[in-house]
Amino acid sequence: MDYPYLIQRSKKKSYLAILACLLFVGLGVFTLALDTNGTGSAMIMTVIGWLNIILFTLGAVFFASRLRKKQLPLEITDEGIRDNSSFITPGLTRWEDIKGFRFKKAIPQSVILIDVHDPEAYVQKVDHPTLRANMRHNVKTLGSPAIINTTAIDVSPRKLFELLQEELKFQQTLRSSPGITLPELLRQRDELFR
Structure with missing residues (x-):
């Protein structure tokens, strides 16, 4: 092995990760849209929906930003x-x-x-x-x-x-x-x- 050993970024895996994140964002939106008729689970579903939207939006942004950078992952x-x-x-x-x-x-x-x-x-x-x-x-x-x-x-x-x-x-x-x-x-x- 010659130094430095450079591990490249996989564009295919990056795009799949972005797609997975966007699917979870959609799941979060769907969760928020559910009509729970004011039951006790309404608050839990709202929290889960917002967490999905926030965390997976950040994930999608992270993977998209890494795709644009020329910096190697490893x-x-x-x-x-x-x-x-x-x-x-x-x-x-x-x-x-x-x-x-x-x-x-x-x-x-x-x-x-x-x-x-x-x-x-x-x-x-x-x-x-x-x-x-x-x-x-x-x-x-x-x-x-x-x-x-x-x-x-x-x-x-x-x-x-x-x-x-x-x-x-x-x-x-x-x-x-x-x-x-x-x-x-x-x-x-x-x-x-x-």
């Missing part, structure tokens, strides 16, 4: 992983800070969690207080401040997960084996990726 370099795949991101996660990766399959998307030694240090890297609070929430609920959103990338989530695990193994070997030459390590890595 870059793997010799320094670490630069993640631009989601709205809440710590930017560059350095190899020396990474403990490992976890794959979490969720509906409607799969994510890759990057476990770091000091999550709070990555939370503090985020300037905006709301985004910082969301990242802190991710640490409490998922155990990680760095989450790669695989929804709109042009690589299968499983393949990306395996690639990241092998690259982390290589980087850890590189840092912990001063007696092994770089050409030998590169040969070992090339064998891993065959």
Whole structure:
């Protein structure tokens, strides 16, 4: 693998994500239009309808804005992983800070969690207080401040997960084996990726 390894955005997946968001917005509008005859569930249906409309409109705007940007969703370099795949991101996660990766399959998307030694240090890297609070929430609920959103990338989530695990193994070997030459390590890595 040559650095930087650039993971491209999948336009097809992005358009499908926008379409799914718009369908949920429509569902929210439909929910608001339901006549519940003043029953106790009317308030719940109204809240659900508005939440659908607000959250999925934001989702559609997010995916549409990412389509227009030339910025790649993910870059793997010799320094670490630069993640631009989601709205809440710590930017560059350095190899020396990474403990490992976890794959979490969720509906409607799969994510890759990057476990770091000091999550709070990555939370503090985020300037905006709301985004910082969301990242802190991710640490409490998922155990990680760095989450790669695989929804709109042009690589299968499983393949990306395996690639990241092998690259982390290589980087850890590189840092912990001063007696092994770089050409030998590169040969070992090339064998891993065959």
